[in-house]
Amino acid sequence: MERLRLAFVTGATPDKWARVWRERHPHIPIDLVPVEQAAQRAVLDDGAADMVLARLPVDLDRPRPLHCVRLYDEQQVVVAGREHLVAAADPEGGVTLADLADEQLVAPHPSGWRPDAEQLDWPSMSDKDAVEVVASGTGVVILPMSVARLHARKDVVSRPVTDLEPTQVALIWLRDADSDVHQDFVGVARGRRAGSGRGLSR
Structure with missing residues (x-):
């Protein structure tokens, strides 16, 4: 993958993770692409993004199955x-x-x-x-x-609204497009140190 295209829904703030990514992988640029929640699944299906910082719920099965890593809840x-x-x-x-x-x-x-x-x-x-x-x-x-x-x-x-379940923010991407680049960005989002777990060789 020559560059990582990360789409993100309104309210999500990927800047910190993008900064860490650029420090660890200067050879793989990251593009941050804002997307409306209604289109957060479509940008994966049409190839406009490699991963999405999405707000659940999202159909994780159709039209193509997705990986989903839940990151945090939001009031x-x-x-x-x-x-x-x-x-x-x-x-x-x-x-x-x-x-x-x-x-x-x-x-x-x-x-x-x-x-x-x-x-x-x-x-x-x-x-x-x-x-x-x-x-x-x-x-x-x-x-x-x-x-x-x-x-x-x-x-x-x-x-x-005290009796409404929090929304969940998650990283989603196509299962059949999974790669070390995807997994390494998951590591960044979860706060893993460089060199730990699955990911790009360094």
């Missing part, structure tokens, strides 16, 4: 306008899904959870656009904490 938060009732919740204690049962969820949540209230027909929108909508005082959106921080504004607040 999910609800984002709402600063004048919304959510703002009154304890920033540490957060809210529950039951507290949001009467809300308008302006973007669908990957878990499939929906408030009990009848929902408006919201158009498809990016995470940034969803935050802009809730900033106007209309509805709420649930996002991974890192994504909420990325799109933070003075006119919105975020609170942990």
Whole structure:
């Protein structure tokens, strides 16, 4: 492999690992490619990336089986306008899904959870656009904490959703494309020292 193309979803921060990779393997450049969560599987299937720092869930079997190494969990938060009732919740204690049962969820949540209230027909929108909508005082959106921080504004607040499972961030790549380069990057992401375990010869 002449270079390693690592795609990463919004909120993921591969810079530290890329820096370590460049120090260990200056002969194999690494390209960091941002990708929307909806396309995180497709960039592997169409050959646009060698590995993806992805947010689960991802179909690991179809159309081609993937390797998946889970790296860390991430708290999910609800984002709402600063004048919304959510703002009154304890920033540490957060809210529950039951507290949001009467809300308008302006973007669908990957878990499939929906408030009990009848929902408006919201158009498809990016995470940034969803935050802009809730900033106007209309509805709420649930996002991974890192994504909420990325799109933070003075006119919105975020609170942990305490009974929603954390999201998981993982490295994924095609099983039939596995190589020492892939395995060595896994070692970097897991904090292994140079020369330990499977990987490139040095």
